[in-house]
Amino acid sequence: MAKSNKRRIKYFAGQHETLPIKDKRLLNALLYHLLAKRENAKSDIKRYQADRNYMIFLLGFNTAFRAEDLLQLRVCDVIKGVVSIKENKTGKPQNFKMNKKLDDETKDYVSRNNLTPYDYLFSGQKKVVNGKAYIYPINRQMGHKIVSSVAKEVGINFVFGLHSLRKTFGYMYILDGGKPETLMKMYNHDDYNVTLRYVCWGKDDAERDRAAIFLGVTSK
Numbered sequence: 482m483a484k485s486n487k488r489r490i491k492y493f494a495g496q497h498e499t500l501p502i503k504d505k506r507l508l509n510a511l512l513y514h515l516l517a518k519r520e521n522a523k524s525d526i527k528r529y530q531a532d533r534n535y536m537i538f539l540l541g542f543n544t545a546f547r548a549e550d551l552l553q554l555r556v557c558d559v560i561k562g563v564v565s566i567k568e569n570k571t572g573k574p575q576n577f578k579m580n581k582k583l584d585d586e587t588k589d590y591v592s593r594n595n596l597t598p599y600d601y602l603f604s605g606q607k608k609v610v611n612g613k614a615y616i617y618p619i620n621r622q623m624g625h626k627i628v629s630s631v632a633k634e635v636g637i638n639f640v641f642g643l644h645s646l647r648k649t650f651g652y653m654y655i656l657d658g659g660k661p662e663t664l665m666k667m668y669n670h671d672d673y674n675v676t677l678r679y680v681c682w683g684k685d686d687a688e689r690d691r692a693a694i695f696l697g698v699t700s701k
Contacts, residue, residue, distance in 0.1 A: 499640050499641060500639045500645060501652040502637075502641075502645070502652070508653070515534060516535060518535075519535055533594075533602075536587070536590050537552075537603055537627065538631070541643070541650075542649055545650035545651060545668065547569070547647060548643035549570070550568055550570075553569070554566070554601070554618075555598070556591055556596050557598040557599060559579065562579050563577070563578050564578075568669065573669045601617070602618075603618050603619050603624075605618055605619035605623060625642045628643050628646065629642055648681065651676065651679065652680045661673060664676055
């Protein structure tokens with residue numbers, strides 16, 4: 482029997498499935514919390530870490546990249562206002578123009594931290610290899626620890642990790658009236674239903690949208 486060439490996406494019905502933020506007020510509260518941590522940092526290293534963490538969330542929410550693609554971004558991948566990468570998992574390209582506000586925030590971040598074109602946006606450990614020092618990006622485990630810790634700080638009581646950033650983008654996109662077919666293309670998914678399941682768009686969301694629609698005579 483021939484095997485399908487379609488890539489499968491894993492789903493977890495249990496407690497370990499990461500979930501998106503579905504409340505815009507909570508989303509704003511989280512981002513304001515990160516900005517406050519940056520402003521109130523007591524040392525240069527704490528200020529950099531807070532700045533870096535804010536940008537992980539901001540770029541994660543707005544690019545919808547997988548964890549490995551997000552954490553391995555270099556300045557040259559984004560600095561011209563156009564994101565251009567090849568996905569690690571699929572080998573497919575991702576090329577798109579950045580929202581102007583996101584572009585401005587990214588350029589300010591690069592400038593504040595004196596990053597050069599081939600620097601990683603999210604620096605982690607410095608390692609010495611054959612007598613030469615290299616600065617590596619933060620790894621997936623550290624990225625997940627950062628994201629989940631911040632989620633707990635703002636009172637998020639569901640499983641929230643790096644994939645939640647990508648899922649939140651999709652959920653908010655559909656919530657704001659975006660077309661699921663377009664989101665499927667953004668995610669490089671092969672199946673429409675996969676996309677809806679991935680962003681956790683369920684019965685409650687459908688009922689809320691149904692209750693908001695009335696087709697009939699209305700007052701002018």
